[in-house]
Structures are given as C-alpha cells and as structure tokens.
Amino acid sequence: MTWAQTIxxxxxxxxxxxxxxxxxxxIHQVTKIVDKDEYFHLVSATREEEALGIAAGAYATGRNxxxxxxxxxxxxxxxxxxGLAIPSRIPIPIxxxxxxxxxxxxxxxxxxxxxxxxxxxxxxxxxxxxxxxxRLGEKVKGALKLCYASREPLALCMTPLxxxxxNV
Amino acid sequence: xxxxxxxxxxxxxxEREPVVSNLGPTSDELWHASDRDRNFYTYGSMGLCSSIALxxxxxxxxxxxxxxxxxxxxxxxxxxxxxxxxxxxNLIVIVWDNEQWAQTxxxxxxxxFGTDLEMVARSSGxxxxxxxxxxxxxxxxxxxxxxEDGPWFIVAKIEDExxxxxxxxxxxxxxxxxxxxxxDHPDRVG
Numbered sequence: 001m002t003w004a005q006t007i008x009x010x011x012x013x014x015x016x017x018x019x020x021x022x023x024x025x026x027i028h029q030v031t032k033i034v035d036k037d038e039y040f041h042l043v044s045a046t047r048e049e050e051a052l053g054i055a056a057g058a059y060a061t062g063r064n065x066x067x068x069x070x071x072x073x074x075x076x077x078x079x080x081x082x083g084l085a086i087p088s089r090i091p092i093p094i095x096x097x098x099x100x101x102x103x104x105x106x107x108x109x110x111x112x113x114x115x116x117x118x119x120x121x122x123x124x125x126x127x128x129x130x131x132x133x134x135r136l137g138e139k140v141k142g143a144l145k146l147c148y149a150s151r152e153p154l155a156l157c158m159t160p161l162x163x164x165x166x167n168v
Numbered sequence: 169x170x171x172x173x174x175x176x177x178x179x180x181x182x183e184r185e186p187v188v189s190n191l192g193p194t195s196d197e198l199w200h201a202s203d204r205d206r207n208f209y210t211y212g213s214m215g216l217c218s219s220i221a222l223x224x225x226x227x228x229x230x231x232x233x234x235x236x237x238x239x240x241x242x243x244x245x246x247x248x249x250x251x252x253x254x255x256x257x258n259l260i261v262i263v264w265d266n267e268q269w270a271q272t273x274x275x276x277x278x279x280x281f282g283t284d285l286e287m288v289a290r291s292s293g294x295x296x297x298x299x300x301x302x303x304x305x306x307x308x309x310x311x312x313x314x315x316e317d318g319p320w321f322i323v324a325k326i327e328d329e330x331x332x333x334x335x336x337x338x339x340x341x342x343x344x345x346x347x348x349x350x351x352d353h354p355d356r357v358g
Binding site for chain 1: 220227250350
C-alpha cells in the first residue's frame with residue numbers, strides 16, 4: 001500500500017469525510033485518491049485559512065474534516081488556527097507538506113518550511129513528523145484519535161522522505 | 169436600514185436554521201436579538217464567517233445563514249469563488265455593508281469606492297445575488313431564499329448605529345452548544 005493510501009484509510013477510520021485543501025504536487029498523491037472516492041467531499045479552497053474555516057464549519061455541524069496544505073500555506077492560516085480552532089476547541093487535523101526540507105530547490109520555501117514546526121510549538125499545537133512509511137498507519141491513526149480526544153487542532157508534517165518531494 | 173433591527177427581523181423568520189455571525193457587533197446584535205443554540209458567534213479569524221457557513225452548508229441539509237460584513241469578506245473574497253464553485257443550494261450569505269471598518273475608527277472600505285460585492289458574487293457563478301437597501305426588501309428576499317434553492321448572496325446596505333453591549337458569550341461554549349444540536353450523542357469523555 002502506498003503512503004497516500006495509508007493516510008486515506010486512516011481518514012476513513014476516523015470518519016473524516018470532508019477534506020478542504022489548497023493544491024500541492026506532493027499532497028496531490030492523497031487528494032487524487034480522495035477525489036475519486038465518493039466517501040469524501042473534497043473542497044478546493046482559494047487560500048489555506050479559508051480551508052480551516054470550511055473544516056471548522058463542518059465539525060460544528062457534526063462532520064469530521066481535515067485540511068491539507070503546504071508549509072507556505074500554513075503561514076497564511078495561523079490566525080485561523082489561533083483565533084478559531086484553538087479558542088473554540090475544534091479538532092482539525094492539519095496535514096502539512098513541509099517544504100524547505102531535503103532536496104528543496106526553491107529558496108523562497110526554506111524559511112516558512114523551517115519555521116513551521118517551531119510555530120506549531122509556540123501555538124501549543126501537537127505535531128508529528130511523517131518521514132517514512134514505517135509504522136505510518138499507526139502514527140496517523142494514533143494522531144487522529146488524539147486530535148478528537150483532545151478536541152484541539154493537531155498537525156501532521158509530511159517530508160520529502162515520505163512522499164518523494166518536488167524536484168522542479 | 170439598521171443592522172440590529174434587521175437582525176431581529178431575520179431571526180423572526182427563522183425556525184431552527186443555523187446562523188453564523190461575523191465577529192464584533194454583528195455577533196453581539198445576534199445575541200441580543202435571540203441567543204439561539206443554533207447561533208455560531210465568531211470571535212476572531214476575521215474573514216472566515218462565510219467560509220465557516222460554507223463548511224456547515226456542505227455538511228447538513230438545513231438552510232445555513234451567514235451574517236458577514238463588507239470589511240470581513242473583503243479579507244477573503246476567494247471564499248465567494250469557492251461558494252460559487254461548490255454551489256451549495258442551502259447557503260444564504262448576507263453581507264452587512266456599511267462601506268467602512270466601523271469599529272476601528274470608521275475608515276472607508278473598498279465598497280465605498282465602487283467594489284460591488286453583488287457583482288463579485290454574480291461573476292463567481294452565484295446567480296441569486298442581490299443588493300437591498302431596506303428591511304422590507306431584505307425580508308422578501310430572505311423568505312424566498314429560505315424556500316428556494318441557492319446559493320444566495322445578499323448585500324444589505326446599512327447605516328451607522330450605536331453599539332449594543334458586548335454579548336457574554338464564550339467560543340468553546342458556542343461550539344459545543346451548537347454542535348450538540350447536530351450530533352445524536354454527546355461527546356464521549358474518557
């Protein structure tokens with residue numbers, strides 16, 4: 001099973017049926033599976049903070065929702081996490097493709113990629129780094145369970161060592 | 169048109185429909201009009217009111233009403249395009265448009281200089297987009313919107329009025345109370 005399918009299966013196990021995202025070439029490996037599966041409603045947002053708002057609304061009406069974005073987009077969405085998900089205690093799993101890691105070719109991606117996990121720490125958001133397929137299902141399912149138990153946003157940071165990265 | 173009076177009128181037309189309100193006076197006035205368990209007051213994350221309502225509309229069968237503001241939706245015009253793309257039949261966006269950021273010192277907003285939010289919505293594929301200037305018009309379009317498929321996008325032009333006292337609400341309680349009306353069982357603890 002591919003890493004992307006393992007993540008999709010974990011989403012289903014936690015009844016996460018709405019995915020809001022901003023396209024990314026590595027995340028595409030997940031969203032192309034989600035898009036073909038009628039279990040999911042895949043919502044293409046114009047900006048990452050919008051994706052968080054949509055996910056928050058879904059949860060408020062009883063539907064579990066996750067968001068997928070690139071680390072640059074996490075930079076765009078910090079206030080949606082700090083001003084909506086955290087004070088309202090809305091559990092939103094945030095899957096972040098960490099740019100600025102092994103093999104990065106674009107200098108403009110380096111700073112936000114490198115800053116993402118420290119920012120998550122300052123926000124008090126638990127985060128786990130997914131950098132290999134080893135025990136991946138266990139890691140993702142366990143993190144999702146924690147997210148809903150704590151009723152807090154939680155981040156899963158995916159690196160090129162997991163998904164192969166972007167080369168051009 | 170004055171927002172508080174119009175808000176009271178909107179609420180009088182509703183039964184159990186969920187309402188999401190923009191941060192600040194819009195939420196305060198909704199609370200003073202009627203503190204319903206189906207009200208989702210927002211407190212921060214300016215710009216996301218209608219995005220939250222979109223997420224709700226995609227996740228429930230009921231009509232969902234967003235009470236947004238011009239300054240707020242100008243922060244997130246992209247969400248109008250997403251609403252047009254998703255086209256949820258059960259979403260009604262009402263934008264209170266006073267053409268200013270009133271709370272921060274009455275600085276004029278872009279709608280005072282020609283930005284036409286109805287046209288933004290229309291060009292994003294939301295055909296049922298309207299601009300209304302008085303309560304009677306708003307009332308009549310809202311009644312239609314509650315009974316016919318949307319999405320609906322209603323720009324309601326409003327005038328300045330004094331603020332009401334800040335509503336004694338709390339985000340975690342708002343979310344929990346609202347969500348409990350949608351889920352069959354209370355959140356499990358332990």
